[in-house]
Amino acid sequence: MSDLLPTSPLISPVIKAGEPSLIQSTCAYCGVGCGVDIGVAGGKATSLTGSAAHPSNYGRLCVKGSNLLNTIDLTGRLLAPEIAGEQVSWDKATDYVAEQFNDIIQKHGKDSVAFYVSGQLLTEDYYLANKLMKGYIGSGNIDTNSRLCMSSAVSAYKRAFGEDVVPCTYQDLEQTELLLLTGSNAAWTHPVLYQRIERAKKINPAMKVVVIDPRKTATCELADNFIQLKPGTDGAFFNGLLQFLSENQGLDTDYIAQYTEGFELALATAASWTTAKVAEFCQVSIEELTTVYQLFCRSKKAITFYSMGINQSSSGVDKCQSIINCHLASGKIGTIGNGPFSITGQPNAMGGREVGGLANQLAAHMDIDNPIHLDKVQRFWQSPTIANKQGAKAIDLFDKLASGDIKAVWIMATNPLVSLPNRDKITAALKQCELVVVSDCVEKNDTLAFADVKLPATPWLEKNGTVTNSERRISRQRNAVLPAGQAKHDWQIIQDVATKMGFSGFDFNEVSDVFKEHAQLTQFENNGERLLDLSGLSQLTTKEYNELAPIQWPVNESYPEGCARVYADGKFTTPSSKAQFIPVAPQLPIQRTSTKYPFVLNSGRLRDQWHTMTRTGKTHKLSAHTDKPYLYLHPKDAQGLAVQNNDMLMITASTGQAIAHVKVDEKQRLGECFMPIHWNQSYASHGNVSDLYQSSVDPLSGQAESKQGAVALRKKAYKQYISVHTTSSLSLSADFWVKSTTAYGDTYQVALEESTADALLWCQQTTGLSGEWLTFSEEDKFYIVCLQAGKLVFLSYFSTNWPEIEPAWLEHVFAEEKLAFATIQSLLLGIASDEFNQGKQVCSCYNVGEKTIKIAITQGCSSVDALGEKLKCGTKCGSCKPELANLISQHKASPIELVTELATG
Ligand SMILES: Nc1nc2c(c(=O)[nH]1)N[C@H]1C(S)=C(S)[C@@H](COP(=O)(O)OP(=O)(O)OC[C@H]3O[C@@H](n4cnc5c(=O)[nH]c(N)nc54)[C@H](O)[C@@H]3O)O[C@H]1N2
Numbered sequence: 001m002s003d004l005l006p007t008s009p010l011i012s013p014v015i016k017a018g019e020p021s022l023i024q025s026t027c028a029y030c031g032v033g034c035g036v037d038i039g040v041a042g043g044k045a046t047s048l049t050g051s052a053a054h055p056s057n058y059g060r061l062c063v064k065g066s067n068l069l070n071t072i073d074l075t076g077r078l079l080a081p082e083i084a085g086e087q088v089s090w091d092k093a094t095d096y097v098a099e100q101f102n103d104i105i106q107k108h109g110k111d112s113v114a115f116y117v118s119g120q121l122l123t124e125d126y127y128l129a130n131k132l133m134k135g136y137i138g139s140g141n142i143d144t145n146s147r148l149c150m151s152s153a154v155s156a157y158k159r160a161f162g163e164d165v166v167p168c169t170y171q172d173l174e175q176t177e178l179l180l181l182t183g184s185n186a187a188w189t190h191p192v193l194y195q196r197i198e199r200a201k202k203i204n205p206a207m208k209v210v211v212i213d214p215r216k217t218a219t220c221e222l223a224d225n226f227i228q229l230k231p232g233t234d235g236a237f238f239n240g241l242l243q244f245l246s247e248n249q250g251l252d253t254d255y256i257a258q259y260t261e262g263f264e265l266a267l268a269t270a271a272s273w274t275t276a277k278v279a280e281f282c283q284v285s286i287e288e289l290t291t292v293y294q295l296f297c298r299s300k301k302a303i304t305f306y307s308m309g310i311n312q313s314s315s316g317v318d319k320c321q322s323i324i325n326c327h328l329a330s331g332k333i334g335t336i337g338n339g340p341f342s343i344t345g346q347p348n349a350m351g352g353r354e355v356g357g358l359a360n361q362l363a364a365h366m367d368i369d370n371p372i373h374l375d376k377v378q379r380f381w382q383s384p385t386i387a388n389k390q391g392a393k394a395i396d397l398f399d400k401l402a403s404g405d406i407k408a409v410w411i412m413a414t415n416p417l418v419s420l421p422n423r424d425k426i427t428a429a430l431k432q433c434e435l436v437v438v439s440d441c442v443e444k445n446d447t448l449a450f451a452d453v454k455l456p457a458t459p460w461l462e463k464n465g466t467v468t469n470s471e472r473r474i475s476r477q478r479n480a481v482l483p484a485g486q487a488k489h490d491w492q493i494i495q496d497v498a499t500k501m502g503f504s505g506f507d508f509n510e511v512s513d514v515f516k517e518h519a520q521l522t523q524f525e526n527n528g529e530r531l532l533d534l535s536g537l538s539q540l541t542t543k544e545y546n547e548l549a550p551i552q553w554p555v556n557e558s559y560p561e562g563c564a565r566v567y568a569d570g571k572f573t574t575p576s577s578k579a580q581f582i583p584v585a586p587q588l589p590i591q592r593t594s595t596k597y598p599f600v601l602n603s604g605r606l607r608d609q610w611h612t613m614t615r616t617g618k619t620h621k622l623s624a625h626t627d628k629p630y631l632y633l634h635p636k637d638a639q640g641l642a643v644q645n646n647d648m649l650m651i652t653a654s655t656g657q658a659i660a661h662v663k664v665d666e667k668q669r670l671g672e673c674f675m676p677i678h679w680n681q682s683y684a685s686h687g688n689v690s691d692l693y694q695s696s697v698d699p700l701s702g703q704a705e706s707k708q709g710a711v712a713l714r715k716k717a718y719k720q721y722i723s724v725h726t727t728s729s730l731s732l733s734a735d736f737w738v739k740s741t742t743a744y745g746d747t748y749q750v751a752l753e754e755s756t757a758d759a760l761l762w763c764q765q766t767t768g769l770s771g772e773w774l775t776f777s778e779e780d781k782f783y784i785v786c787l788q789a790g791k792l793v794f795l796s797y798f799s800t801n802w803p804e805i806e807p808a809w810l811e812h813v814f815a816e817e818k819l820a821f822a823t824i825q826s827l828l829l830g831i832a833s834d835e836f837n838q839g840k841q842v843c844s845c846y847n848v849g850e851k852t853i854k855i856a857i858t859q860g861c862s863s864v865d866a867l868g869e870k871l872k873c874g875t876k877c878g879s880c881k882p883e884l885a886n887l888i889s890q891h892k893a894s895p896i897e898l899v900t901e902l903a904t905g
C-alpha cells in the first residue's frame with residue numbers, strides 16, 4: 001500500500017504581485033478540499049490544474065473542480081451595495097445595517113436579531129460573524145446552512161467522544177479492509193475521494209466495498225455488496241450489526257472495558273434487533289445482511305463512511321451514534337483503516353464547526369451551556385457581553401422570523417429559500433421580517449429577491465483565507481485576482497458593520513490577524529481539554545500564513561507538523577476520558593406516506609451541479625449532463641401512473657407542489673422517487689424540491705429530515721410544448737419553464753396550458769429580437785428560426801409533445817457564422833444530421849454522448865479503459881467513470897438488441 005502515501009514534499013507558493021504566477025489554492029466546492037494550482041497572467045486567472053502535492057487530491061480534480069474557471073465571469077455578479085434596490089456607497093450601506101441592527105436591539109433586545117451563515121464562508125469570515133453575534137451583540141442567534149448538512153454528525157461525535165472530532169483520515173480509506181458507504185453517493189458528491197478508493201481497491205483487490213442506499217447510485221459501481229434498504233432504517237441496520245458482533249465474537253471486550261462507558265445498555269437496547277428482524281424492518285434479505293455483518297465482524301479494519309442519507313433525518317444523531325457504537329464495540333477506531341467517518345459536504349463546514357458557527361456552540365469547541373467556557377471566551381475576547389444560552393437553530397430561526405420574535409436577519413453565503421424545507425414558510429418569514437440583509441456574490445437568487453440590503457461579497461478566486469476539509473486539514477484558499485467592482489471580503493464586511501455598531505474588538509488589518517486570533521482562542525487555557533488546538537499556528541507571521549501548507553489539526557507542541565491520527569491512545573475528550581456508548585431505539589421518518597401522499601420522496605445531488613446553481617448553472621460544461629430536474633421513478637410506478645420518460649408529473653406534498661419531467665429508473669425502489677436539490681426559481685418555474693418537504697427535525701441536532709418526504713404524483717399534461725434555444729435573454733411568461741445554459745446561450749423547455757394562437761408572434765414578443773424570421777409548420781407543429789446577418793440567434797420548436805433536438809447539432813449550427821441554405825432547411829424540419837446524433841452527454845470534459853459510447857461498446861469496448869482509449873471519455877477528471885461502467889454492464893451483453901434500438905430510435 002505504500003505507493004498510496006505521499007512522497008513529494010508539498011509546495012507552498014507565495015502569492016507574488018508580479019506576473020505571470022502560479023497560485024496554490026483550494027477548490028471552492030466540496031469538503032474533499034482539493035488543492036488547485038491557478039495560473040495568473042495580466043491580473044486574470046488563465047489556467048487551473050489539481051495541485052500535484054496536495055494531500056487531498058494529489059493532482060486530481062473532479063468535473064466541478066476542473067471547470068472552476070468556467071464559472072468566474074462577471075455576468076450576474078453583485079458588484080455594488082444596494083439598499084431597497086438602489087445602489088449606495090459601502091459607507092452608507094454599512095451605516096444603515098449597523099444603525100438598523102442597533103436600533104432593533106435597543107427596542108426589542110439582543111435576541112431580536114440573527115445571522116444565518118454558511119459553510120461556504122472561510123474560517124476567518126465565520127470566526128468574526130460568530131464573535132460579533134455571541135461576544136458583542138450577546139445572542140446565540142447565529143446558525144448556518146451546515147445545520148442542514150452535518151449538525152447530526154456533530155451532535156453524535158460530541159455525545160460519543162466529548163468533542164466534535166472526526167477520527168479518520170483519507171489515507172484510512174485507502175488502507176482499510178472494508179468500507180461501508182452509507183447514505184453517500186460519493187461517486188458524484190466526493191468524486192476525488194471516490195477515485196482514491198477506486199485506486200486503492202485496484203491495488204488491493206481484497207478490499208471490500210459495501211454501499212447502503214435506497215437507490216442504486218453511481219457509487220454502487222465499486223460495491224461488492226449493495227444493501228438497498230427501506231429509507232430511514234439505518235439505525236436498525238447498525239443496531240443489528242452491534243447485536244451480530246456480540247453473538248459472533250466480533251466484540252473487542254478489552255477496548256470496551258478500557259476505553260468506553262455505557263456498553264451494556266447500548267447492547268441491551270440493540271439485543272432485540274436480530275438479523276431476521278432487521279431484514280424485515282429494512283426490507284432486505286437475511287442473506288445480504290448476514291454477508292455484510294460477517295464482513296464487518298471478520299475484517300480487522302473497517303471504515304463506515306456516512307453522509308446525508310444518515311444525517312438528514314429526524315433521528316440523524318441516533319443513526320450516527322448507532323454507527324459509532326459498532327466501531328467502539330469492535331475497537332475499530334483510532335487505528336489505521338478504522339473508524340466512523342462522517343464526510344462533510346461544504347468546502348468549509350468543518351471550519352464553521354471549529355469557530356462555533358452553530359447556535360448551540362460557543363467558539364473553539366467550547367460550550368455555550370458551560371459557565372467556565374463562557375467566562376474563558378469572554379475574557380479572551382475582552383468582550384462587553386457573551387451569549388449565555390443556545391440561539392435559534394435554522395428551522396426555529398426562520399419560525400421566529402415568521403412570528404416576529406426575530407426582526408432582523410443577516411444572511412451570508414447561503415440561499416435558504418431554496419435549501420430550507422417548506423419554501424412557502426420561509427417565503428412568509430422573509431416577507432414579514434423587518435430587515436433582511438444578504439451578503440452574496442450574485443446579483444439575483446431566490447433569497448436576494450427578499451433582501452432589503454444587498455452586500456457584494458468576493459467569491460472564490462478573489463477571497464483569501466482558510467478552509468478545513470473532512471479530515472481536519474486546514475488549507476489556504478488564496479486570492480488570485482483582485483476583487484471585482486466594489487466587492488469586499490465577508491470578514492471585512494462584518495468588521496465594518498461591527499465597528500459601526502460601536503464595537504472595538506474588530507480592528508484587524510489583515511485576514512492573517514483574524515486567523516491568528518482564532519488559533520489563539522483554541523490555545524487559550526486549553527490545558528489539553530480540547531483536541532482542537534492550533535497553538536502551533538497562533539503566532540504565524542503574515543508571510544508564514546500566506547505560505548501555510550495544508551496541515552491537519554491538532555497543531556501544537558506535541559504535533560508541530562499537525563496530527564493525522566487522533567484517539568490512538570483510547571483517551572477521549574469526555575470528563576472520564578472514555579468514549580460513550582448511547583443506546584439507540586431506531587425511529588422511522590416523521591414524514592410518512594399515506595393514501596393521500598403515497599410516494600416516498602428522496603432528494604440529493606447530481607454529478608455536475610452544485611447546490612442552488614449560482615455558479616455551476618452558469619456554464620454549459622456543467623449543464624449538459626442533466627439539463628432539467630427530473631423525477632426519477634421505478635418503471636412499475638411509471639406504468640401505474642401511465643407515464644413514460646419525459647412526460648410531466650405534478651408532485652404534491654402537504655407543503656407545496658413541483659412539476660418535473662419523468663425519468664424512468666429501475667434503480668429506485670418501488671413506491672419511491674428521487675428529485676435533485678439544485679433547481680430553483682432562477683432556473684425553473686416549478687423545480688424546487690424544498691417546496692415538498694415539511695420542516696421535521698431531529699430533536700437534538702435540529703437537522704431537517706430532507707431525505708424522506710411524502711408526495712402524491714399525478715400526470716400533468718399541457719396543450720403545447722416548446723423547445724426554445726436563444727443567444728439572448730428572454731422575457732418569458734409561461735405556465736411551465738425550465739432553463740439550462742448552453743454554449744450559445746440558453747435553452748428553455750416551455751409548456752403552455754393553452755396553445756398560443758400565433759407561434760411566431762409569441763417568439764417575437766418573448767425575445768424582442770429583430771432579424772430574419774423563418775417559419776415552417778406541419779399539422780400542430782411549428783418550427784421557427786431567427787437569423788441575424790445569416791447567423792442563427794434563435795430557434796424554437798412547438799409541438800403537442802416535447803420536441804427532441806440533438807444538443808450537439810444545435811451547438812454546431814449556432815456556432816456557424818453564416819448558415820447554409822441546406823442547414824436552414826434541416827433546422828426548419830428539425831432533422832439533425834447523423835454525425836451529431838450523440839445522445840445525452842456523459843463525459844463533460846470531452847463532450848462524449850451516450851449514443852456514441854453505446855456504439856463503441858457494441859463494437860467491442862468492454863472496459864472503461866478501452867472506452868477511454870477510443871473516445872477519450874473518462875480520461876480527464878474521471879467523474880463519469882461510474883456511468884461508463886454502468887453503460888458497459890447494461891449494453892455489452894446484448895449487442896444485437898442494442899443495434900436494433902439505435903437503428904429504430
Ligand atoms: N456534485 C455535487 N457534489 C456535492 C454537492 C453538490 O451540490 N453537488 N454538495 C456537497 C454537500 S454540501 C454535501 S452535504 C454532500 C452530500 O453528499 P451525499 O450525502 O453523498 O449526497 P446526497 O445526494 O445528498 O445523498 C446521498 C445519498 O443518500 C441516500 N439516502 C436517502 N435516504 C437514505 C436512507 O434512509 N439511508 C441511506 N443509507 N441512504 C439514504 C440518497 O439516495 C443519496 O444517494 O455533497 C457535497 N458534494
Ligand SMILES: Nc1nc2c(c(=O)[nH]1)N[C@H]1C(S)=C(S)[C@@H](COP(=O)(O)OP(=O)(O)OC[C@H]3O[C@@H](n4cnc5c(=O)[nH]c(N)nc54)[C@H](O)[C@@H]3O)O[C@H]1N2
Binds near residue numbers: 121150459460689706
Ligand atoms: N431537500 C433537500 N434540501 C437540502 C439538502 C438535501 O439534500 N435535500 N441538502 C442541504 C445541504 S447538505 C446543504 S449544504 C444546503 C445548501 O444550500 P445553500 O447553502 O442554500 O446553497 P448554495 O447554492 O451553496 O448557496 C450559497 C449562496 O452563497 C453565495 N456565495 C458563494 N460563495 C460566497 C461567498 O464567499 N460569500 C458570500 N457572501 N456568498 C457566497 C452563492 O452565490 C449562493 O447564493 O442545502 C440543504 N438543503
Ligand code: SF4
Binds near residue numbers: 027191
Ligand atoms: S472532489 Fe471535486 S468538488 Fe470536491 S474539492 Fe475536489 S475538485 Fe472540488
Ligand SMILES: [Mo]
Binds near residue numbers: 148149150
Ligand atoms: Mo451540505
